[in-house]
Amino acid sequence: MIALKGITKRFGEHTVLDGIDLSLERGEIIVVIGPSGTGKSTLLRCINFLERPDAGQLKVGDLSVDAARAKNEDILGLRRRTAFVFQNYALFAHKTALENIAERMIVVEGLSKNDAHARAREILERIGLADKADAYPAALSGGQQQRIGIGRAMAAKAEVILFDEPTSALDPEWVEEVLALMKQLAAEQQTMIVVTHEMQFAREVADRVVFMDGGRIVEQAPPSELFTNPKDERTRSFLRKVLAGNAPAAT
Amino acid sequence: MQALNLDYMLGLVPILLGYLPLTLGMAAAGMVCALILSCALAVIRVSRLPVLNQAAQVFISFFRGTPLLVQLFLFYYGLPQFLSFLVSINGVTATIMGLTLHFSAYMAESIRAAITGIDRSQTEAAQSIGMTNAQTMRRIILPQATRVATPTLMNYFIDMIKSTSLAFTLGVTELMGATQKEAASSFLYFEAFLVVAVIYWIIVEALSWCQKRLEKRLNRAYQR
Amino acid sequence: MTAFKTLARTLAITSLGMTTLMGAATAAQADTLRVGMSGSYYPFTFVERDKLQGFEVDVLNAIGEQTGDDIKFVTASFSGLAGMLDSGRVDTIANQITITPERQEKYAFSEPYVYDGAQVVVRKGNDSIHGVEDLKGKTVIMNLGSNYETLLKSLPYADEINLKTYESNIEQDVALGRADAFVMDRTSASQVIKDKPLPLQLAGQPFSRIENALPFRNDDAGRAQRDRVNEALDTLRDNGTLKEISEKWFGNDITSLPSAEQSEKTGSDT
Numbered sequence: 001m002i003a004l005k006g007i008t009k010r011f012g013e014h015t016v017l018d019g020i021d022l023s024l025e026r027g028e029i030i031v032v033i034g035p036s037g038t039g040k041s042t043l044l045r046c047i048n049f050l051e052r053p054d055a056g057q058l059k060v061g062d063l064s065v066d067a068a069r070a071k072n073e074d075i076l077g078l079r080r081r082t083a084f085v086f087q088n089y090a091l092f093a094h095k096t097a098l099e100n101i102a103e104r105m106i107v108v109e110g111l112s113k114n115d116a117h118a119r120a121r122e123i124l125e126r127i128g129l130a131d132k133a134d135a136y137p138a139a140l141s142g143g144q145q146q147r148i149g150i151g152r153a154m155a156a157k158a159e160v161i162l163f164d165e166p167t168s169a170l171d172p173e174w175v176e177e178v179l180a181l182m183k184q185l186a187a188e189q190q191t192m193i194v195v196t197h198e199m200q201f202a203r204e205v206a207d208r209v210v211f212m213d214g215g216r217i218v219e220q221a222p223p224s225e226l227f228t229n230p231k232d233e234r235t236r237s238f239l240r241k242v243l244a245g246n247a248p249a250a251t
Numbered sequence: 252m253q254a255l256n257l258d259y260m261l262g263l264v265p266i267l268l269g270y271l272p273l274t275l276g277m278a279a280a281g282m283v284c285a286l287i288l289s290c291a292l293a294v295i296r297v298s299r300l301p302v303l304n305q306a307a308q309v310f311i312s313f314f315r316g317t318p319l320l321v322q323l324f325l326f327y328y329g330l331p332q333f334l335s336f337l338v339s340i341n342g343v344t345a346t347i348m349g350l351t352l353h354f355s356a357y358m359a360e361s362i363r364a365a366i367t368g369i370d371r372s373q374t375e376a377a378q379s380i381g382m383t384n385a386q387t388m389r390r391i392i393l394p395q396a397t398r399v400a401t402p403t404l405m406n407y408f409i410d411m412i413k414s415t416s417l418a419f420t421l422g423v424t425e426l427m428g429a430t431q432k433e434a435a436s437s438f439l440y441f442e443a444f445l446v447v448a449v450i451y452w453i454i455v456e457a458l459s460w461c462q463k464r465l466e467k468r469l470n471r472a473y474q475r
Numbered sequence: 476m477t478a479f480k481t482l483a484r485t486l487a488i489t490s491l492g493m494t495t496l497m498g499a500a501t502a503a504q505a506d507t508l509r510v511g512m513s514g515s516y517y518p519f520t521f522v523e524r525d526k527l528q529g530f531e532v533d534v535l536n537a538i539g540e541q542t543g544d545d546i547k548f549v550t551a552s553f554s555g556l557a558g559m560l561d562s563g564r565v566d567t568i569a570n571q572i573t574i575t576p577e578r579q580e581k582y583a584f585s586e587p588y589v590y591d592g593a594q595v596v597v598r599k600g601n602d603s604i605h606g607v608e609d610l611k612g613k614t615v616i617m618n619l620g621s622n623y624e625t626l627l628k629s630l631p632y633a634d635e636i637n638l639k640t641y642e643s644n645i646e647q648d649v650a651l652g653r654a655d656a657f658v659m660d661r662t663s664a665s666q667v668i669k670d671k672p673l674p675l676q677l678a679g680q681p682f683s684r685i686e687n688a689l690p691f692r693n694d695d696a697g698r699a700q701r702d703r704v705n706e707a708l709d710t711l712r713d714n715g716t717l718k719e720i721s722e723k724w725f726g727n728d729i730t731s732l733p734s735a736e737q738s739e740k741t742g743s744d745t
Contacts, residue, residue, distance in 0.1 A: 050375050076381055084379035090372035094395050094472045104380040107390060136472040156380060266525045328558030338563045342551075422511070422551035422559055429525070431643055432514040432550065436521035438671035440647045 001026045001191070002160055007056035007067065009042055016042045017053070018215040024160075024208075027189040031202040031223075034212035035238060040195040041087075043212070044162045047193075048082040049075045061159045080108060083153035087165040089145040091137040091152070098124065098133040101151045120155065127151045127181055143174025147181055154185070161185070163194040199242060203227060211235045260442045267429055267447060274426040275454070277343060278412040281350030285358055285411075286404070288351060292359035294388060297366050307359070314356035320417055323349045327421050342423035350414060354407055361403045365396035398469040405462040409455050426450065507545045508700065510535050511565035514550035515643055518666050518724050519571050522550070530724040531569040534588065537716050541707035554619045554642060560692065566700055567689045571660060573622045574686050582690035583701045588708055588717060589688075589729050592681020593623055594661035598649055599674035604656055606679030611635040613655035616645045623658040626683055650674050660685060662729050 002024050009017040016039045024030050032040045045051040046067075047058065053067035060081045065074040091100050098120050105116035124130045127147045137145055146166055153161045163182070167175045179201050185192065186205045196202065202209050203223045210220040211232070218232050230236045295307045314322065327345045331337040340348075369392050377387040419428030426447060434443035512520040512531055520529040527548055539546035549565050559565045560582075567585075574584050595615075597604045604613065611632050617623040619640040627638060641648070645657040650673040659667075661681045668675050689704060691697035711717045717730040 080381035090376035331562040420555035432522035435515035
């Protein structure tokens with residue numbers, strides 16, 4: 001349902017993504033892990049052309065795009081089939097929680113303001129922030145802002161939601177509520193690709209864990225397999241490092 | 252020294268107030284046109300549209316780099332010697348056009364600065380939900396830039412009100428021109444200009460009050 | 476979107492209004508004489524209580540009565556007047572315009588209707604300046620675009636005079652002591668000193684004869700207007716109207732060529 005083939009991205013001389021192949025089925029949940037600066041975020045950003053890949057093919061739902069020859073309508077098409085959750089939430093600062101969620105329905109889907117707001121209210125109910133409908137982002141906690149950010153992504157009814165380190169910018173006290181919402185989405189069989197350092201989340205929720213290093217996918221496997229029996233030395237070394245600081249999870 | 256001629260001053264007030272609608276009208280018309288033009292210029296500059304961007308740069312450079320009075324003279328007296336149809340433009344229209352061109356050059360740079368000052372993540376968020384560039388600009392960037400630019404733009408508006416006094420050189424008797432003529436015949440300079448100063452001051456104070464309310468409204472979204 | 480619609484409508488209305496104005500302007504031009512003046516030059520042209528009046532206003536209205544033209548006065552700051560004439564926005568300027576050789580090259584002048592002299596004016600009590608010969612090393616101011624600047628610059632010691640031109644309010648600056656003297660025609664200078672509460676005095680005698688007339692654009696239409704105005708001026712001079720208007724504003728006749736002894740006095744500028 002989503003298929004990436006040979007996705008390549010260079011920043012000047014530096015090759016950030018070196019021919020990534022990845023595919024996932026509807027309802028599948030993939031967690032991408034790996035050392036910092038290894039191209040995980042860039043991969044997500046390439047899928048909806050926040051970064052333009054230099055080469056490769058992308059297929060999302062019924063739309064296939066050759067990255068090197070993507071036209072504006074292809075890019076818009078990809079963006080309308082995907083949704084993105086940002087590390088720093090990136091809520092529209094001048095719009096209320098409700099308007100943030102409704103914006104896409106009004107502008108992209110052409111819904112009337114009333115219909116869009118009604119649907120946005122349903123989403124607010126689902127993410128447990130119905131009472132914050134009229135609050136502006138500046139008045140919300142980090143955790144609440146990120147839940148609105150996820151709500152905005154849910155409103156897109158996209159083929160896939162791309163999570164770019166959704167909890168990295170949060171104070172520790174807010175991490176749990178955001179992860180809980182993501183688990184709720186996972187339970188509803190929402191297709192998603194999550195870049196995160198939350199190994200516990202990966203273990204519990206992922207159908208498949210992808211380990212990236214140096215702009216390539218080193219290995220991918222169900223979490224039970226990848227965490228207990230990693231095949232590649234780089235994977236083992238990375239897991240040792242991250243799990244050392246996380247003793248209970250290592251048992 | 253002689254005492255202030257209060258009777259003269261009081262008598263002058265209703266006369267000068269009669270010219271206030273013209274002064275404010277020219278400034279308001281100039282501001283509306285300048286806002287539209289400067290937004291267009293700013294968007295052209297920010298999106299670096301080829302050719303248009305260079306043209307906008309030259310436009311801004313010229314109208315910022317030369318005094319308004321020079322521009323008015325060039326436009327009103329100079330050009331008609333070559334393009335005779337321009338004679339039919341009257342002084343009020345020419346003043347409004349002059350104010351528009353001159354101030355839009357300044358305002359375009361303020362608006363551009365406000366636009367580029369908006370966090371990049373706002374654009375990315377808009378793009379990520381599938382908005383086109385135009386939709387992003389109109390619904391996400393410009394409304395936020397407006398808030399940033401409003402205090403500066405209000406200052407330009409105040410400046411514009413005061414600049415309407417140059418209209419007298421184009422034969423339009425507005426507030427300042429009327430004062431000058433009254434003062435030149437009575438020779439009561441201090442009285443006449445004191446009256447007009449107070450009138451300008453009151454207008455600007457009233458505007459500042461509106462500005463505060465407007466800014467409060469625009470800042471509503473940003474209060475914790 | 477609404478904003479754009481409103482704008483479009485406004486523009487449509489504005490352009491409609493402009494077309495109407497333009498139509499009116501061209502239609503009216505045939506029998507309307509548009510006269511530019513500063514409205515800030517007492518007592519020739521000035522505004523008091525919002526009413527434009529003065530010597531020039533009366534003279535031009537009298538001319539209009541003779542020619543049958545509607546006289547339309549347009550006031551603008553002095554520095555804008557020449558531009559208005561050049562760009563065809565007015566037909567002539569009535570602001571005590573002095574005939575000079577340079578101006579004669581450019582404009583078609585009517586015959587003179589004011590004869591006067593250039594006068595140095597100083598602050599009351601200033602006894603160091605008795606005429607144009609005492610201006611060396613002094614700051615002397617005059618109105619921007621006036622011909623007195625040319626006049627002073629042609630003096631042999633012009634380099635030693637600190638000349639400044641103002642847009643307006645020269646009387647005030649001399650009264651305040653910011654400048655040592657200003658130069659103006661004798662008639663209006665005397666009038667200012669007599670009527671207005673400024674501490675000023677005449678310094679000596681006038682130093683150059685000046686003749687004022689109405690400049691027209693030097694083209695067929697301009698010259699035709701000029702000729703009609705000349706005819707009217709002749710009539711007004713013959714039937715005593717000019718003299719009457721002059722006496723009303725100045726208490727004496729400044730509209731006829733000075734007699735022999737007067738020209739001797741004013742001719743002392745050599």
